[in-house]
Amino acid sequence: MFENILSLFRLLLLLSLVVCAIATALSKRVMTAIILFTSYSIVMAVVWLLLRSPDLAITEAAVGAGVNGVLFFLTLRKLHLIDRDFDEQEKKAKVKTEEVNGHEKA
């Protein structure tokens, strides 16, 4: 009974790995793809644990889900491709044009 539940769990984990990978490949926005890849890494850490390699689980959880995701997000922020940054830039541009218009009126 226990063995069956564990094998079912393993099957589910591997299935979710494939689903996460396909979703990463098909997502239009890079932000979504990165978040999906982070979840993929977390599932991968559990798979390592089931394969009796806790060293790999610790490393994957810290590196794949932590540092890798952070690096991708930082790249997006550096290139100003995150939507929030876009909004802020638009607001700044609006404020600037309004200021210019106000000066011209005055």
Add this chain to the structure above:
Amino acid sequence: MKKRNLSEKIRQWYEGELSFDEKIAEPVVHIPAGTHDQQPPETKTKIRIVHRLENTEIKISRVGYGVLSVVFCLIICSILISTALFLPGFADKEAPTANEVYEHYVGAGRDQTGAVNTVAGMILDYRAFDTLGESFVLFTATCAVLLLLEGHKAALNRAKSTFTYATDPIVGIAAKIVVPVILVFGVYVLFNGHLSPGGGFSGGAILGTGLILYAQAYGDERAARVIPAGAIRGITIAALSFYCLSKSYSFFTGNEFNGVHSVIGPGTPGDFLSGGLILPLNLAVGLVVCCTMYTFYMIFTRGRLD
């Protein structure tokens, strides 16, 4: 945006055969003002027709591209899976991977290296040369990222922002609680690599993520002041040199024929101070990994280490 014959079109535009009013290369291509209006009307209609044709072409090619990629993926997967079906059995004791090398590493590893964790004993004693090369790969990657993305100090001062998450109820306060725990756990994993799962790579990565969280929560300025650039450089160089020298000593004295024996023995397996050189080598690898992760973060956010 998938465009066919784009380079050819651009060349045509250069030679004056075609007007190029599409939004392809906006920041680079500056269409001279008035070019568009001066064209005779028949050219304009021709261009419009060409555009319409190309738009349908683009749509078809986009769909074709997606279908092609799916077909490619299926072909690759089917080839690989059909090969994997004929591999030796999974989780099998009789598989050819479970050979005498594995038996020697597990059976004699504890008494030869002094490490209870066979993985740590393997990567830092039997295969230490591999790990040395790997640390140098990390070092080289750090150097390359620094070369590619390091900014000027003047630009840093211009773009100075005083905003931090230190007073933020989620990031700031949670970081205050979580960062010490992460760092202590990282140090534990780092120092117990020969006794329990973990070791240099895992512990270094955990320490690096702790430092990244600290820098994210309290601002890069403060992180750069707390952890100066010279310290990071010095720690990396010292750790790599220590690794080189200690493994040179170990390789030299490990030879039975020159009559020199190592003064560092494997010790009592299970003790904290055991495993010969494995504990200091774990420390060295962990420090290199930690400094690499932190350097990546600082270069990608701040552009500089100091």
Add this chain to the structure above:
Amino acid sequence: MNITLNLEELTAMLLFGIGFTMLVFSRNLLKKVLGLNIIDTGVYLFLASMGYIEGNLTPIVPPTGPVDPGIYINPIPTGLVLTGIVVSVSFSALMLALAVRLYKKYRTLNLDEIYARCDREDGED
């Protein structure tokens, strides 16, 4: 002919295929790097599944007494993958740095547009 159905290995093959397709067919540079990371993890999963032995323990042996190698899994793939994971993150950092430089020069991450602008620059010279 001996056909075996190994879930881990099949998953690893599928992951390799998906990642390779992403690497070749995606036009966005960041998604290419993500595809490369998926290939990495697929290869690691394949390696680690080769070392797994059903019902055996993590290779952490008792401090005293004789050691029976038959009850532990194979530690060699674990060690290889352990070094590989950390190399893959430094590798993706290098790729991302190159992508940032390309973006700074051409103001886009789309490979087609980068090619177009490269051609245009060649035409200028």
